[in-house]
Amino acid sequence: MNKSRRKHPLYLVMYAVLLIVLAVAVTGCGNDTAVVEGSITVPDQYSTIQEAIDAAEDGDTIVVKPGKYSERINFNGKNITLSSTDPNNPEVRAETIIDAGGSGSVVIFESGETERAVITGFTILGGSGSLRALEFEIDGVLEEISAYYGGGILIVNNSSPTIANNVIVDNVAERGGGLLIFASAPIIIDNEISDNISTAGGGGFFIADSAATISGNKITNNAAGRSGGAIALSGDGDFPTSFDGNTIADNRAENGAAFTIFQSNPLITNNSIINNSASERGGGFYMVMSSPQITNNDISDNSAAISGGGVAIYYESSPTLEGNIIVSNNAADGGGLSIYYESNPLVEKNTISANQALNGGGMIIMEDSAPQISENDIIGNIVERNGAGIFVQAAAPIIEGNSIRNNEARRDGGGIYAVLNAVVTVSGNVFENNRASQGGAIRTLEAAVLQLESPDDNTYQGNVPNDIFQD
Numbered sequence: 001m002n003k004s005r006r007k008h009p010l011y012l013v014m015y016a017v018l019l020i021v022l023a024v025a026v027t028g029c030g031n032d033t034a035v036v037e038g039s040i041t042v043p044d045q046y047s048t049i050q051e052a053i054d055a056a057e058d059g060d061t062i063v064v065k066p067g068k069y070s071e072r073i074n075f076n077g078k079n080i081t082l083s084s085t086d087p088n089n090p091e092v093r094a095e096t097i098i099d100a101g102g103s104g105s106v107v108i109f110e111s112g113e114t115e116r117a118v119i120t121g122f123t124i125l126g127g128s129g130s131l132r133a134l135e136f137e138i139d140g141v142l143e144e145i146s147a148y149y150g151g152g153i154l155i156v157n158n159s160s161p162t163i164a165n166n167v168i169v170d171n172v173a174e175r176g177g178g179l180l181i182f183a184s185a186p187i188i189i190d191n192e193i194s195d196n197i198s199t200a201g202g203g204g205f206f207i208a209d210s211a212a213t214i215s216g217n218k219i220t221n222n223a224a225g226r227s228g229g230a231i232a233l234s235g236d237g238d239f240p241t242s243f244d245g246n247t248i249a250d251n252r253a254e255n256g257a258a259f260t261i262f263q264s265n266p267l268i269t270n271n272s273i274i275n276n277s278a279s280e281r282g283g284g285f286y287m288v289m290s291s292p293q294i295t296n297n298d299i300s301d302n303s304a305a306i307s308g309g310g311v312a313i314y315y316e317s318s319p320t321l322e323g324n325i326i327v328s329n330n331a332a333d334g335g336g337l338s339i340y341y342e343s344n345p346l347v348e349k350n351t352i353s354a355n356q357a358l359n360g361g362g363m364i365i366m367e368d369s370a371p372q373i374s375e376n377d378i379i380g381n382i383v384e385r386n387g388a389g390i391f392v393q394a395a396a397p398i399i400e401g402n403s404i405r406n407n408e409a410r411r412d413g414g415g416i417y418a419v420l421n422a423v424v425t426v427s428g429n430v431f432e433n434n435r436a437s438q439g440g441a442i443r444t445l446e447a448a449v450l451q452l453e454s455p456d457d458n459t460y461q462g463n464v465p466n467d468i469f470q471d
Contacts, residue, residue, distance in 0.1 A: 038060075038061075039060075039061045039062070039063050040052050040055065040056055040060060040061070040062045040063070041062075041063050041064075041065070042062060042063070042064045042065065042069075043065065043067070044065070048069065048071055049062070049064060049069050049071060049073050049082070049098065050071055050072075050073050050074070052064075053073060053074070053075060053076065053078060053080065053082070054076070056078055056080045057078070057080075058078060058079045058080065058116075059079065059080070059116075060078075060080045060081075061080065061081040061083065062080060062081065062082045062083070063083055063084070063085060064082065064083070064084055064085070064096055064122070065084075065085055065096070066084070066085065066092060066095035066096045067095070067096065067097070068097045068099055069097065069098050069099070070099050070100075070101055071098065071099075071100070072100045072103060072104050072105065072106055072107075072108070072127075073098065073106070073107055073108070074107075074108040074109075074110070075107075075108070075109050075111070075113050075117050075161065076111055077111030077112055077113060078113070078117065079113060079114050079116035079117045080116075080117060080118075081116075081118040081120070082118065082119045082120070082122075083118070083119075083120050083121050084096035084120070084121030084122055085121075086121065087120040087121025087164070087165040088121075088165060089121075092121060093121050093122065093123055093165065093166065093167055094123055094167065095123075096121060096122050096123065097122070097123045097125065098122055098123070098124050098125075099125050099126040100125075100126045100127045100128065101126050102126055102127075102128045103128065104127065104128060104129065104130050105127050105128075105129055105130040105149075105150045105151065105152070105153065105154040105173075105180075106124045106125070106126065106127040106151075106152050106153065106171065107119060107124060107152070107153045107154070108130065108150075108153075108154045109153070109154070109155045109156070109159040109161045109184075109186070110154065110155075110156045110157045110159060111157065111159065112157060112158050112159055113159045113160065113161045114160050114161075115160050115161065115162050115186075115187055116162075117159075117160075117161040117162065118161065118162045118164065119161065119162075119163055119164075119166065120162075120163075120164045120165045120166065121165050121166065122166050122167070123166070123167040123169065124152045124153065124166055124167065124168045124169070124171070125152070125167075125168075125169050125170045125171060126170065126171065127150070127151035127152045127153075127171035127172070127173070128148065128151055128171070128172055128173065129147075129148030129149050129150055129151045129154075129171075129172065129173030129174060129175075129176070129180075130148065130149060130150060130154050131146065131147070131148055131149075132146070132147070132149050132154075132156065133145070133146040134147075134149065134156070134182055134208070136208060136209075136234060136235070137209075137235060137263070147173075147174040147175055147200070148173050148174045148175075149173055149174065149175050149176050149180040149182070149206070150173055150175075150176045150179060150180030150206075151171030151172045151173035151176065151177045151178065151196060151197075151198075152168040152169075152171035152177070152178045152179055152193075152196060153168065153178070153179045153180070154176075154179075154180050155179065155180065155181045155182070155184045155186050156180070156181075156182045156183060156184060157182075157183065157184070158183055158184055158185075159184045159186070160184060160185040160186055160187070161186050161187075162186070162187045162189070163179075163186060163187070163188045163189070163191060164187075164188075164189045164190055164191065165189075165190050165191065166191045166192070167191070167192045167194075168191055168192070168193045168194075168196065169192070169193075169194050169195050169196065170195050170196065171196045171197075172196070172197045172198075172199075173198055173199075174198065174199050174200050175198055175200050175201050175202055175206040175232070176198060176201075176202045176205060176206030176232075177196035177197045177198040177202065177203045177204065177222060177223075177224070178193045178196035178202075178203070178204045178205060178219075178222060179193070179204070179205050179206070180202070180205075180206050181205065181206070181207045181208070181210045181212050182207075182208050182209060182210060183208070183209045183210060183237070184210050184211075184212070184237075185210060185211040185212060185213075185237060185238075186210075186212050186213070187212075187213045188212060188213065188214045188215070188217060189213075189215050189216055189217070190215075190216045190217065191217045191218075192217070192218045192220075193205070193217055193218065193219045193220075193222065194218070194219070194220045194221050194222065195221050195222065196222045196223075197222070197223050197224075198222075198223070198224040198225065198228070198232075199224075199225045200224065200225055200226050200227075201224055201225075201226055201227045201228045201232040201260065202224060202227075202228045202231065202232035202260075203222030203223045203224040203228065203229045203230060203251060203252075203253065204219045204222040204228075204229070204230040204231055204251065205219075205228075205230070205231045205232065206228065206232045206234075207231065207232070207233045207234070207241055208233070208234040208235050209234070209235040209236065209237055210235075210236075210237045210241060211236070211237030211238055211239045211240065211241055212237075212241045212242075213241075213242055214241065214242065214243050214244075214246060215242075215243070215244045215245050215246065216244075216245045216246065217246045217247070218246070218247045218249075219231065219246055219247065219248045219249075219251070220247070220248075220249045220250050220251065221249075221250045221251065222251045222252075223251065223252045223253065224252075224253040224254075224260075225253075225254070226253065226254050226255065227253055227254060227255045227256050227260035227286065228253055228256050228259065228260035229251035229252045229253035229256065229257040229258065229276060229277075229278075230248045230251035230257070230258045230259065230276065231243075231248070231258065231259050231260070232256070232259075232260045232262075233259070233260070233261045233262065233264040233266055234262045234263060234264055235262075235263055235264055236264055236265055236266075240264075240265050240266050240267050240293075241264070241266045241267070242266065242267040242268075242269070243266060243267070243268045243269070243271055244267075244269050244270050244271070245269075245270050245271065246271045246272075247271070247272045247274070248271055248272065248273045248274070248276065249272065249273075249274045249275050249276065250274075250275050250276065251276045251277075252276070252277050252278075252279075253278055253279075254278060254279050254280045254281075255278055255280050255281045255282050255286040255312070256278065256281070256282040256285060256286030256287075256312070257276035257277050257278040257282065257283050257284070257302065257304075258273045258276040258282075258283070258284045258285065258302065259273075259282075259284065259285045259286070259287075260282070260285075260286050260287070261285065261286070261287040261288070261290045261292055262287070262288050262289065262290065263288070263289045263290060264290050264292070265290060265291045265292055265293075266292045266293075267292070267293045268292055268293065268294045268295070268297060269293075269294075269295050269296055269297070270295075270296050270297065271297045271298070272297070272298045272300075273285075273297055273298065273299045273300075273302065274298065274299075274300050274301050274302070275300075275301045275302065276302045276303075277302070277303050277304075278302075278303070278304040278305065278308075279304075279305050280304065280305060280306045281304050281306050281307050281308050281312040281314070281338070282304055282307075282308045282311065282312035283302030283303045283304040283308065283309045283310060283329060283330075283331065284299045284302040284308075284309075284310045284311055284329065285299075285308070285310070285311040285312060285313075286308065286312045286314070287312070287313055287314060287317045287319060288314050288315045288317065289315050289316050289317060290317050290319065291317065291318045291319055291320075292319045292320075293319070293320050293322075294311075294319055294320065294321045294322075294324060295320070295321075295322045295323050295324065296322075296323045296324065297324045297325070298324070298325045298327075299311065299324055299325065299326045299327075299329065300325060300326075300327045300328050300329065301327075301328050301329065302329045303329065303330050303331065304330075304331040304332075305331070305332065306331065306332055306333065307331050307332065307333040307334045307338035307340070307364065308331055308333075308334050308337060308338035309329030309330045309331035309334065309335045309336065309355060309356075309357070310326045310329035310335070310336045310337055310355065311326065311336070311337045311338070312334070312337075312338045312340075313337065313338065313339045313340065313343045313345050313369075314338075314340045314341055314343065315340070315341045315342070315343065316341065316342050316343060317343045317345065318343065318344045318345055318346075319345045319346075320345065320346045320348070321337075321345060321346070321347045321348070321350055322346070322348045322349050322350065323348075323349050323350065324350045324351070325350070325351045325353075326350055326351065326352045326353070326355065327351065327352075327353045327354050327355070328353075328354045328355065329355045329356075330355065330356040330357060331357050332357060332358050332359075333357055333358065333359050333360055333364045333391075334357060334359075334360045334363055334364035334391075335355030335356045335357035335360065335361045335362065335381060335383075336352045336355035336361070336362045336363050336381065337352070337362070337363035337364070338360070338363065338364045338366070339363065339364065339365045339366065339369045339371050339395075340366045340367050340369060341366075341367045341368070341369065342367065342368045342369060343369045343371070344369060344370050344371055344372075345371045345372075346371070346372045346374075347363075347371055347372065347373050347374070347376060348372070348373075348374045348375055348376065349374075349375045349376065350376045350377070351376070351377045351379070352376055352377065352378045352379070352381070353377065353378075353379045353380050353381065354379075354380045354381065354382075355381045355382075356381070356382050356383070357381075357383050357384075358383060358384050358385050359383055359385050359386050359387055359391045359417075360383065360387045360390065360391030361381030361382050361383040361387070361388045361389065361407060361409075362378045362381040362388070362389045362390055362407065363378075363389075363390050363391070364387065364390075364391040364392075364393075365390065365391070365392045365393070365395045365397050366392075366393050366394060366395055367393075367394060367395065368394065368395060368396075369395045369396075369397070370395065370396045370397060370398075371395075371397050371398075372397075372398050372400075373390070373397055373398065373399045373400070373402060374398075374399075374400050374401050374402065375401045375402060376402045376403070377402070377403045377405075378390065378402055378403065378404045378405075378407065378415075379403065379404075379405045379406055379407070380405075380406045380407065381407045381408075382407070382408050382409075383408075383409050383410065383411075384410050384411075385409070385410060385411050386409055386411050386412050386413050386417040386419075386443070387409060387412075387413045387416065387417030388407035388408050388409040388413065388414050388415070388434065388435075388436070389404045389407040389413075389414065389415045389416055389434065390404075390415070390416045390417070391413070391417050392416065392417065392418040392419070392422040392424050392448070393418075393419050393420045393422055394420050394421050394422060395422055395423075396422070396423040396424070396425075397424060397425070398425045399416065399424065399425065399426045399427075399429060400425070400426070400427045400428050400429065401427075401428045401429065402429045402430070403429070403430045403432075404416070404429055404430065404431050404432070404434065404441070405430070405431075405432040405433055405434065406432070406433050406434065407434045407435075408434070408435045408436070409435070409436040409437070410437075411436065411437050412436050412437055412438045412439050412443040412445075412469075413436055413438075413439045413442065413443035414434030414435045414436035414439065414440045414441065414463060414464070415431045415434040415439075415440070415441040415442055415463070416439075416441070416442045416443070417439070417442075417443050417444075418442070418443070418444045418445075418448035418449075418450065419444070419445055419446045419448050420446050420447065420448065421446075421447050421448065421449075422444075422448040422449070423448075423449045423451065424444070424448065424449070424450055424451065425451040426442065426450065426451065426452055426458060427452065427453050427457055427458065428453075428457050428458065429458045429459070430458070430459045430461075431458060431459065431460045431461070431463055431467065432459075432460075432461045432462055432463070433461070433462040433463065433464075434463045434464070435463070435464045436464070436465075437465075438465065438466070438469040439466065439467075439468060439469035440463030440464045440465060440466055440467060441458075441460055441463040441466075441467040441468060442467070442468045442469070443468075443469050443470075444468075444469075444470045444471065445470070445471040446471070450468070450470065
């Protein structure tokens with residue numbers, strides 16, 4: 001399988017390079033922009049953008065004046081800058097349109113372009129994807145899958161372009177409605193990626209075996225027929241794909257409305273992941289056999305019909321969740337988080353608050369999973385049934401040093417509910433003002449084992465009707 005061989009980009013350096021390129025290429029704003037001598041202009045010199053690309057050489061700048069350009073474009077391996085007259089001006093971006101009219105991917109990078117291949121300041125729409133046969137590793141076996149990939153932008157074959165300050169909207173593909181990134185390492189900065197559709201995976205992005213840098217984008221209102229309403233990831237490149245400072249909101253899918261992560265280990269930091277909706281699992285995240293680093297994100301107001309309103313961790317996944325705000329999410333099981341099938345995440349120093357579910361308002365832990373739950377604020381979660389803070393069934397979590405307060409179960413286990421051969425180690429926590437029918441702080445039954453220090457080093461105050469109730 002093709003893998004990206006590009007070295008890890010230094011984000012700040014690349015961003016500075018991009019700003020310098022744009023400052024040299026274009027000054028001023030609107031239709032009165034002063035174009036630096038030597039730039040190629042469209043439509044003055046060439047009537048189409050592709051004609052200008054074909055005539056350009058590495059290092060050239062093409063400046064495109066406002067208008068609608070009904071065409072598809074391919075950079076054909078050229079490391080050039082393609083810019084509107086003022087990429088930083090939203091009105092200019094809205095008026096400088098590349099529209100494929102449903103005839104394929106709007107923009108293609110497939111010939112090893114580097115970060116010096118730049119597209120900036122356009123509205124990219126009307127794409128329907130390009131038919132390609134790409135190889136994916138599935139259960140250790142390479143499988144070739146033919147599909148229409150990359151409705152708006154297709155990036156393949158170890159290409160690493162810079163995509164900045166564009167609006168990528170109203171594109172459709174089987175995988176990667178907005179963008180498809182395969183075995184490549186692009187830099188995707190400060191774009192609006194919205195209203196794109198994938199019939200299979202990755203309404204906004206489908207990223208496979210790649211090492212992309214994705215920062216400062218607004219990824220909103222995208223949809224996938226199956227997984228990854230905003231973003232679907234599969235596999236890694238030579239270093240992890242990183243997401244930093246993006247807004248990911250109002251996306252939809254069956255599983256993983258914001259993120260679906262399959263056998264991949266991305267770095268996901270400082271993003272706002274808000275109001276995404278899954279018809280099955282993972283309103284914010286759905287992951288399988290993956291170990292992403294998820295830190296300092298706002299994961300709020302997401303929903304899933306079955307499990308994991310905020311985060312669904314499945315099938316031998318071991319992510320790190322640290323310093324996140326996981327608030328006001330809802331699902332049938334695991335309003336904030338669901339942890340299933342031999343998954344062993346580290347859940348540390350998060351605020352897990354005001355989530356709602358039938359069972360496991362803050363989180364549900366199931367099926368031989370053994371997470372480490374440490375130093376979190378698990379506060380004000382609500383369930384209609386059991387385990388307002390944490391629900392545990394047939395699993396073995398370590399729960400230590402948390403503040404578990406003001407959670408409310410309509411039935412049992414305001415703080416923790418453990419059932420069916422669960423083995424729950426609980427130490428150094430503060431249980432305060434939790435409410436339930438039985439076990440205001442902790443309720444165990446059906447051969448569940450509660451392991452406490454001797455003497456018990458947890459702190460209990462104001463739990464109703466009692467602190468611990470065991471059958």
